Amino acid sequence: MAKYMLIMRNSDESLAKMMDASFDDMLETVGRFNDELIKAGVLVAAEGLEDAAQSVVVDHTGDTPVVTDGPYGETKELFGGFYILDVASKEEAVEWAKRIPAFPGSKTEIRRVPGIDEFPQDNEWIKKERAWREQTGQL
Amino acid sequence: MTSLEAVWRIESARIVGALTRYTGGDLELAEDVAQEAVAEALVSWPRDGEPANPVGWLLNTARRRAIDSFRRRAARDERYALLASEDTDGGDGHLWDPDRIDDDVLALMFVACHPVLSPEARVALTLRTVGGLSTEEIARAFLVPVATIQARVTRAKKTIAAARVPFEVPPQADRKERLGGVLSVLYVIFTEGSTATTGDSLLRTDLAYEAVRLARTLAALLPGEPEVFGLIALCELTTARFPARTGPDGSAILLEDQDRRRWDRSAIRRGLAALAQATAAGRGLGPYGLQAAIAAGHATAASVAETDWERIVLLYEALGRVAPSPIVELNRAVAVAMASGPGPALLLVDELVAQDRLPGSYLLPSVRGELLSRLGRTAEARAELELAARLCGNARERAVLVRKAAALS
Numbered sequence: 322m323a324k325y326m327l328i329m330r331n332s333d334e335s336l337a338k339m340m341d342a343s344f345d346d347m348l349e350t351v352g353r354f355n356d357e358l359i360k361a362g363v364l365v366a367a368e369g370l371e372d373a374a375q376s377v378v379v380d381h382t383g384d385t386p387v388v389t390d391g392p393y394g395e396t397k398e399l400f401g402g403f404y405i406l407d408v409a410s411k412e413e414a415v416e417w418a419k420r421i422p423a424f425p426g427s428k429t430e431i432r433r434v435p436g437i438d439e440f441p442q443d444n445e446w447i448k449k450e451r452a453w454r455e456q457t458g459q460l
Numbered sequence: 461m462t463s464l465e466a467v468w469r470i471e472s473a474r475i476v477g478a479l480t481r482y483t484g485g486d487l488e489l490a491e492d493v494a495q496e497a498v499a500e501a502l503v504s505w506p507r508d509g510e511p512a513n514p515v516g517w518l519l520n521t522a523r524r525r526a527i528d529s530f531r532r533r534a535a536r537d538e539r540y541a542l543l544a545s546e547d548t549d550g551g552d553g554h555l556w557d558p559d560r561i562d563d564d565v566l567a568l569m570f571v572a573c574h575p576v577l578s579p580e581a582r583v584a585l586t587l588r589t590v591g592g593l594s595t596e597e598i599a600r601a602f603l604v605p606v607a608t609i610q611a612r613v614t615r616a617k618k619t620i621a622a623a624r625v626p627f628e629v630p631p632q633a634d635r636k637e638r639l640g641g642v643l644s645v646l647y648v649i650f651t652e653g654s655t656a657t658t659g660d661s662l663l664r665t666d667l668a669y670e671a672v673r674l675a676r677t678l679a680a681l682l683p684g685e686p687e688v689f690g691l692i693a694l695c696e697l698t699t700a701r702f703p704a705r706t707g708p709d710g711s712a713i714l715l716e717d718q719d720r721r722r723w724d725r726s727a728i729r730r731g732l733a734a735l736a737q738a739t740a741a742g743r744g745l746g747p748y749g750l751q752a753a754i755a756a757g758h759a760t761a762a763s764v765a766e767t768d769w770e771r772i773v774l775l776y777e778a779l780g781r782v783a784p785s786p787i788v789e790l791n792r793a794v795a796v797a798m799a800s801g802p803g804p805a806l807l808l809v810d811e812l813v814a815q816d817r818l819p820g821s822y823l824l825p826s827v828r829g830e831l832l833s834r835l836g837r838t839a840e841a842r843a844e845l846e847l848a849a850r851l852c853g854n855a856r857e858r859a860v861l862v863r864k865a866a867a868l869s
Contacts, residue, residue: 412461
């Protein structure tokens with residue numbers, strides 16, 4: 322089994338469609354999809370993000386970071402939320418991603434989440450991170 | 461894994477469940493036509509492209525095959541004549557009913573784990589029809605020839621038909637007992653994956669995770685059953701130790717020697733949450749819940765020394781009352797050794813030996829050897845450990861026993 326993150330990326334088009342949609346319908350559709358994931362025993366975690374208009378961007382292009390309000394201007398795809406699934410293969414993660422109730426114009430990217438076991442275990446920072454995960458019960 | 465395999469893994473239980481209801485409870489026919497649809501997809505998807513609705517495609521293809529079969533059988537069986545005539549309207553025959561699909565999957569689980577089947581048949585049929593594993597995958601997991609699994613599954617389906625087992629979620633009166641049957645099948649699958657009894661690998665994690673997946677599905681479809689949560693808790697807390705259970709060379713590492721920092725904290729968190737669910741029902745823990753509580757005692761202890769062994773002894777005593785077994789007694793003896801020393805534990809083990817409660821098991825001489833060693837009775841200890849090594853079927857565990865015996869000379 323491996324963990325995969327399904328990264329949901331919105332565009333202006335999909336965000337506009339989202340604004341037009343009924344909130345109750347959206348809750349129902351997303352709730353049903355989440356329920357499918359739970360029934361299949363694959364859901365590990367999921368979060369959605371607040372409107373990108375509320376975001377702040379820290380730009381590391383120059384020597385000192387520059388802070389600006391709002392989403393990063395030229396980006397056509399805005400990170401809107403994620404699922405982490407525990408599945409048998411990348412193809413299974415892809416199959417679930419196809420079923421995400423998404424608005425036209427949005428995309429979902431599938432990336433494997435490496436476990437901490439895959440890092441060098443004698444590294445002191447990895448040891449520290451392990452201790453933190455142990456204390457807090459993080460994934 | 462191809463996308464067809466991914467779809468099948470996610471949907472097989474629902475596809476076979478819906479088809480079984482559609483064919484009037486004929487699991488054999490349902491499974492056959494589902495497999496035919498998959499075979500057809502193997503040819504046509506790569507050629508024509510994957511359909512927009514893969515599940516619908518598989519269901520409709522299987523349904524057409526089922527109708528062909530109804531027509532062939534109509535002459536000799538009225539039931540099929542009726543099904544065939546009902547289906548000439550080109551409708552979908554209520555094949556995919558979102559309100560019924562969960563019950564179809566549940567019914568499939570209960571039928572696959574039905575008491576008319578032998579334990580081996582229940583395991584094979586569950587993995588095949590509910591888990592969606594291929595015959596080859598099941599054979600590989602259990603290290604038996606493909607033909608054996610093939611025959612087991614075929615025979616199981618014929619037994620279900622011959623015994624006229626209804627395709628339904630058992631009525632309330634039988635529910636508790638039948639649920640116990642389902643849980644025990646899932647647990648057998650889990651233990652085979654988590655303590656491989658044969659072969660040269662200690663863990664077959666895919667099989668263990670398969671059992672966890674099926675248990676989670678069961679919990680979601682049948683909420684409010686504390687023992688389902690007890691089983692999930694037990695599985696999660698056991699899988700949490702997987703990363704620490706084998707050395708780099710694949711050899712077994714005993715609980716006392718495991719690097720507890722390597723335990724999977726998120727599995728522990730999920731296990732404790734499931735155990736809390738099982739406890740919250742307020743009906744007292746069942747056999748799985750009690751084993752989970754024991755595992756939780758280890759999972760939350762920083763070391764062997766800091767483990768609350770008194771409590772673990774009490775939990776084993778409770779487990780021995782609700783689910784008496786010599787293995788439980790043996791484990792209780794191990795806990796007693798930790799809580800009160802090897803002397804009192806050896807008395808319990810010798811009682812098991814006197815009653816010949818675990819004939820041929822390597823576990824009994826292995827524990828006895830350990831206790832004798834701690835009591836300084838070295839020669840006897842070595843003989844017991846050597847006996848255990850001869851009886852042990854798992855190459856990795858055998859190596860540990862041989863090493864321990866050698867260390868005593």
